[in-house]
Amino acid sequence: MATNSQQNDYLLTMEGINKSFPGVKALDNVHLKIKPNSVHALMGENGAGKSTLLKCLFGIYKKDDGKITFENNEIQFSSAKEALESGVSMVHQELNLVQQTTVMDNLWLGRYPTKNFMVDKKSMYNNTKKIFEELQIDIDPQSLVSSLSVSQMQMIEIAKAFSYNAKVVIMDEPTSSLTEKEVKHLFKIITLLKNKGCGIVYISHKMDEIYEICDEITILRDGQWVGHSSLEDISMDQIVSKMVGRDLNQRFPEKTNIPKETILSINDLTAKHQPSIKNISFELKKGEILGIAGLVGSKRTEIVESLFGLREIDSGEVKLHGKSIANRTPKQAIKNGFALVTEERRSTGIFSDLDITFNSLVSTFKNYKNSAHLLGASNMHKDTNWVVESMKVKTPSNQTSIGSLSGGNQQKVIIGRWLLSQPEILMLDEPTRGIDIGAKFEIYQLILDLANKDKGIIIVSSEMPELMGITDRILVMSNGQVAGIVDTKNTTQNEILNLASRYL
16 A cells, blocks of 8 residues: 555556446556656557556546546546646547648637637737747648648647646557657657656557656556556566566567469559659569558558559559459459558548447448348358457457447457458558557468468558568658569668668
């Protein structure tokens, strides 16, 4: 039991937190203690309870048992708004900005400064500029959010948290869309907040970041508290072992696939609506895993979106099994045996309010029609169970809305959905973004299993270790062009980075 003096050392404590939903105990006696002037890592596999714990803090969920203390006062926020106004803020992994309004409108939404009963635009602009200058953010406050990059939007979310004079700031996978330079800038902001007395809760699956920026760590597993430690006193292997409940000796499965004859040929592919990809040529073999690397803005995503009919092709030729095809729409692409797991799963990958069954089967509903053109429930149930079980999705039931699952479990459902369509070409854009190390291994194994079944796999990834660990060859993009294609086993990260800078 902590003494009063020990309690005073903490800015925020959550003790003995329990939370149950029908059929599952999501949190079982969980603890979290955050000091001022510190960065605290909160780690655990997807579905470990991190999001549920924080939703209990923010009043989105009502805890069943336990005690929450903030600045030595027992509290129970009734809403995220109350938490924000009290000094507890969160920067979400999935961005929540209003795209059609300006940057400064987003910063002060719901609390506009007023003058003579009118919104004081001048004060709003000046207040935004002041915050941006303090955080060294170079964005025009009057810019439309829709004109910004994902990384700039991330900085707006951080600035918004800062604008509330938050004492506790929770950051959920804040670097998932940032370049290396932007990550360094973010770490400067975190250090600034830390030096002002803030307690930062930092959620990430990137071990190198945890050791670079964090002071302490709390680990959850299967809804239970596993441990709290100084980062100085725990090794990376110990963290992984505590997270997954077992030793994880390999980050990547052993490669057993053997690339065979060419299945897909791309010749001088150029997309409309410049700037975009131009004169892209490459081949993909049966059983091959081809990576696509490049810096942010190099137009990696545009390749897979063009192949899937999401972008209009201006010129060039696509051949599948030596036969020219035209995927003008995603529907045509699916019919031709293509599948695409998109990067932004919340906005383009899931139907958030609908259940796991719908999200698992949405691409293959035509397969379940019987002679009366009605959907056959038994086969739908069977295939949904296959997705949940084969992908190891943690969910109370198949009727659970997918939006209530962790990000990693949502991604597993999306991948399972496309596997049901039995594609010949599976394209994955940042497939393990925001996914824990144990789930990553499972997804890598599924990808490898598909390659062993002679499927052609294309993976777009910002994580160099991922590309080096799972692919056979890597196509490197630079400013919309192919800068080179290298054999993974014979290349280096330096060679890839040099190629990525070739046309800048």
